[in-house]
Amino acid sequence: MEKPEFEPQILANRQGVSFWLVRGNTSVECIVAIAALEAHFWLEPQAGDARILRIFGDGYSRIRAIAERKLLAHPCARLELTPDDFERR
Template sequence: MEKPEFEPQILASRQGVSFRLVRGQTLVECVITTAALEAHFWLEDRADDLRILRTFRDGYSRIRAIAERKLLAHPGARVELTPDDFGRH
């Protein structure tokens, strides 16, 4: 299983998990919403922090692949992944 390059963090609002990708010499800030984790990674509603991070780590390879594709299609300083991003693939 692939591990995140930097430790993921749950957003203060608990609406997502932030993580970073390395693209060349640049760090790209990324967020996957908890709605996406619930819809496509079987995260239960109102999960605790430990379960949210475990679900993120378990799905990291797929999450990273989608984040990288989105970054290639829309270069920028930040990527936000929502349920729609996973529904198309």
């Protein structure tokens, strides 16, 4: 299983988990919304920090793949992933 290059952090407002994608010399901050983890990764509402980070870690390969695809389509310095990004089309 892949691991994030930097340790993921729960945002102060508890609305998401921040992590970084590193590509060569470029680093991009990514945020996956807690709502996305609840909707697509079986995170229960009002989960504690340890559970949030566990669910993020378990789904990291998929989260990273979606983040990389979105970043290729729309290059930016800060990328936010919402529940819509994980919908299967």
